[in-house]
């Protein structure tokens with residue numbers, strides 16, 4: 385039977401609740417316990433797939449094709465596990481199940497209510513994570529902040545879980561902000577006291593308080609919190625800003641929190657093995673060299689919109705002891721008559737990011753032309769592959785009007801077109817080609833060399849594909865199709881053999897990267913970028 389750690393947030397959002405809970409998961413993993421994460425999101429969308437990345441950040445995709453909140457990405461990276469759709473529970477999903485059950489007549493005439501029907505469904509979905517993964521610990525994070533109307537059913541469900549599962553099998557962890565105010569930067573505990581009071585009003589007394597603070601918290605401040613919030617002193621954990629998010633588990637360990645959690649949950653007292661984690665953090669905080677990689681995208685105003693790509697780049701630098709600096713470039717900018725050289729002339733590598741819709745497309749084409757002609761290492765991801773094909777079709781194959789059906793449904797030369805299986809789909813939610821699909825890698829290609837394998841599975845999220853009518857022409861002109869679906873119908877990867885490093889994939893390799901296992905395509909890009917930077921140490925703007 386799994387134990388449960390429930391994570392709630394207090395005072396304000398965006399204080400790193402996801403990182404805090406993923407870090408607790410890492411403490412358990414370092415002791416050899418298996419951990420299954422679950423994120424409970426109070427929004428009514430059935431999943432995050434229909435949400436705008438500007439507002440909500442990246443849509444994370446699981447191997448089984450669920451479109452989820454980006455926090456699952458943190459969990460996968462910190463815990464080195466693959467989540468499934470079970471790990472994402474939304475109000476929309478819960479209500480859909482309840483309403484479907486009501487229509488089937490499952491409730492046998494009962495009046496269907498938030499308590500017990502909705503809360504029972506939430507508990508069932510949470511327990512299913514434990515049952516199906518067989519994990520020692522289920523780590524359940526409730527989205528939003530205590531006090532939000534919409535998260536109440538989730539909080540009520542976790543309150544009930546203590547009774548159902550027993551005190552020793554459940555732990556409530558509250559992540560809160562300790563602000564500083566006034567001219568002397570006085571540390572204030574009142575907002576934390578208030579949010580704990582709000583939690584208590586709904587029947588939950590936190591067992592642990594993770595206190596996010598910019599400055600060290602003196603022991604008297606921790607004592608005050610312990611006294612007012614009714615927890616022992618060692619349950620008031622200081623959580624200061626770290627040099628890298630991956631340092632947080634080590635900081636918690638140093639504060640004795642790993643031991644506290646295992647004791648509190650009645651788990652075996654094991655020595656943690658932090659060696660791998662310490663080594664990767666060392667490389668991150670004491671890099672020996674650095675490279676700059678540009679990410680060209682259309683949602684760069686929200687740094688979270690490409691979260692997994694940014695993290696995958698950080699991971700890729702670790703084995704090389706290299707810091708990877710990211711230069712964000714909004715693709716619209718490249719459409720404003722700005723010479724791509726002024727934005728990209730001094731970077732060591734370029735990523736063209738995934739995206740939807742026509743805005744910023746011409747800017748990406750400008751960037752790609754420059755990258756192709758100037759030999760800057762390039763990795764194209766999903767839309768990035770489609771753009772590389774369009775640019776090549778226009779500027780190398782001479783098909784002036786080459787485009788994608790997505791941007792111009794009436795165009796003559798749709799070198800990227802909707803996949804046949806997608807042609808008649810009208811609903812937008814959960815209907816793309818989603819999750820893991822296999823890809824065969826052609827012999828003698830960069831893709832095959834980087835992956836070191838003949839067949840790979842990668843996660844997908846797209847509707848459009850390279851149009852097979854143009855495949856021969858692209859090939860004749862020097863673009864290599866290096867990865868194809870096993871039935872040869874879909875182009876999965878392309879590359880340019882006469883370029884130092886030019887590779888693109890229809891998949892989303894960023895979701896599979898881990899700090900301890902950087903993804904081969906990102907590793908390849910960073911290695912090529914390092915080679916470029918040592919060949920041209922000050923590749924100044926030409």
Ligand code: GLN
Pocket residue numbers: 737738739740741765766767768790845846847848849
């Ligand atoms: N818009 C493109 C498609 O649907 C690319 C999607 C993406 O980049 N994830 O095929």
